[in-house]
Amino acid sequence: MTTATTASVTADASPLATAQGQLTTAVTHLGYDDGMHQMLATPRRETHVAVPLRRDSGETVLFHGFRVQHNVSRGPGKGGLRYHPAVDVDEVRALAMWMTWKCGIVDLPYGGAKGGIDIDPREYSQAELERVTRRYTSEIMPMIGPDTDVMAPDMGTDAQTMAWVMDTYSVNRGYTIPAVVTGKPLAVGGSLGRETATSAGIVHVTAAALKEAEVPLTEVTVAIQGFGKVGGHAASIFADRGARVVAVSDQYGGVRADDGLDVARLQQHVEATGSVQGFDGGDPVSNDELLALDVDVLVPAAVEGVLDESTAGTVRARWVVEGANGPTTAKGDRLLAANGVTVVPDVLANAGGVVVSYFEWVQANQTYWWSEQEIAEKLARRMSSAYADVSALARRDGISLREAALVIGVRRTAEAHEIRGLYP
Numbered sequence: 001m002t003t004a005t006t007a008s009v010t011a012d013a014s015p016l017a018t019a020q021g022q023l024t025t026a027v028t029h030l031g032y033d034d035g036m037h038q039m040l041a042t043p044r045r046e047t048h049v050a051v052p053l054r055r056d057s058g059e060t061v062l063f064h065g066f067r068v069q070h071n072v073s074r075g076p077g078k079g080g081l082r083y084h085p086a087v088d089v090d091e092v093r094a095l096a097m098w099m100t101w102k103c104g105i106v107d108l109p110y111g112g113a114k115g116g117i118d119i120d121p122r123e124y125s126q127a128e129l130e131r132v133t134r135r136y137t138s139e140i141m142p143m144i145g146p147d148t149d150v151m152a153p154d155m156g157t158d159a160q161t162m163a164w165v166m167d168t169y170s171v172n173r174g175y176t177i178p179a180v181v182t183g184k185p186l187a188v189g190g191s192l193g194r195e196t197a198t199s200a201g202i203v204h205v206t207a208a209a210l211k212e213a214e215v216p217l218t219e220v221t222v223a224i225q226g227f228g229k230v231g232g233h234a235a236s237i238f239a240d241r242g243a244r245v246v247a248v249s250d251q252y253g254g255v256r257a258d259d260g261l262d263v264a265r266l267q268q269h270v271e272a273t274g275s276v277q278g279f280d281g282g283d284p285v286s287n288d289e290l291l292a293l294d295v296d297v298l299v300p301a302a303v304e305g306v307l308d309e310s311t312a313g314t315v316r317a318r319w320v321v322e323g324a325n326g327p328t329t330a331k332g333d334r335l336l337a338a339n340g341v342t343v344v345p346d347v348l349a350n351a352g353g354v355v356v357s358y359f360e361w362v363q364a365n366q367t368y369w370w371s372e373q374e375i376a377e378k379l380a381r382r383m384s385s386a387y388a389d390v391s392a393l394a395r396r397d398g399i400s401l402r403e404a405a406l407v408i409g410v411r412r413t414a415e416a417h418e419i420r421g422l423y424p
């Protein structure tokens with residue numbers, strides 16, 4: 001077993017350093033001893049695999065793949081699969097840990113896991129991505145399964161990727177096992193509402209935070225960094241619910257319009273060109289400028305560590321709602337707090353995806369599917385109730401929403417450890 005606590009914890013922007021620091025804060029608040037801290041800090045299982053790919057050209061290239069089960073005390077590991085050139089084991093460890101707390105916060109019967117391959121999916125054909133996905137799945141087969149570890153899409157992967165994982169796993173087992181992944185296409189047992197679930201959850205918690213301040217959603221301006229599965233749908237849902245989306249960006253650049261972007265037309269532009277850049281319904285804005293815009297709500301929904309010691313101090317939004325995992329570093333967090341910015345943390349704000357993943361897994365296990373309305377209502381209830389728990393604890397103990405959320409997630413996980421006892 002690898003001791004994650006000793007891994008690269010020096011850089012402020014390292015996701016693992018951020019995650020470990022957050023855990024230390026929660027453990028200190030809860031008064032747990034060092035033994036429990038180590039249990040909670042250390043992944044239960046990790047697999048590192050070589051993922052060779054025969055390219056369409058005939059050339060062979062090699063990628064590195066990881067699957068980390070951070071904790072499985074409350075149920076199977078649950079977490080996404082990321083394809084990004086910068087993926088490394090420390091990033092996957094951090095993301096797996098956040099999944100454990102997230103599942104605890106929204107009270108799902110899951111632990112936390114995450115996987116990744118250091119591949120840039122934009123550089124490869126669909127056939128190549130299919131081969132990489134099937135090879136990776138075969139390599140980690142002993143570790144995954146509907147009762148042990150359930151994957152979902154993350155950055156650089158999508159419903160099609162999940163269909164390949166499900167098919168590879170099922171073919172090797174000899175029968176169809178839809179519950180081995182979530183976020184798969186409807187045609188093979190996906191759930192209605194899964195595609196938009198993370199973004200719908202972001203809007204639910206934003207509305208809940210605004211309500212506490214007696215600010216209607218229809219009166220706020222919103223800037224969103226990242227226009228992928230999370231940021232793109234969030235922009236549409238915010239606009240549908242009457243908020244004014246004034247800026248969005250992706251890795252190529254951004255676009256702003258102070259009167260509000262026409263999000264539907266922007267989506268068409270992105271479908272046609274692959275980027276928000278060059279949209280004629282607004283003016284260009286850089287990613288750093290977007291973070292510093294004078295808006296009510298800022299939603300970082302791209303990559304980790306964007307709100308760090310150099311950028312967090314420039315934020316003028318009153319609320320930061322974290323769509324991405326780990327967008328704020330520890331130093332960034334302190335700067336935001338000092339400037340009176342309320343941060344709705346990732347482990348709560350983007351939990352809608354795993355909530356509907358859970359609904360999909362329940363439906364697949366029962367082979368009985370629910371209506372879109374049932375799913376939307378159940379999601380709204382769970383997100384509002386999780387927000388209310390976190391907010392009440394934050395107020396009671398005079399702590400931030402992040403600390404309160406982590407305390408709830410960490411406490412539920414630690415309780416499972418204590419009640420189950422230590423074997424042998």
Ligand code: NAD
Binds near residue numbers: 226252303350354
């Ligand atoms: P995605 O690949 O669909 O989209 C990522 C977006 O971020 C793209 O628009 C990309 O251009 C942009 N981006 C990448 N690097 C950037 C940079 N340096 N600066 C600005 N923009 C950049 O990924 P996604 O699924 O939308 O995930 C985004 C974040 O949300 C990740 O942190 C992911 O872990 C988290 N998340 C995703 C889900 C989900 O259901 N997909 C659930 C919970 C959390």
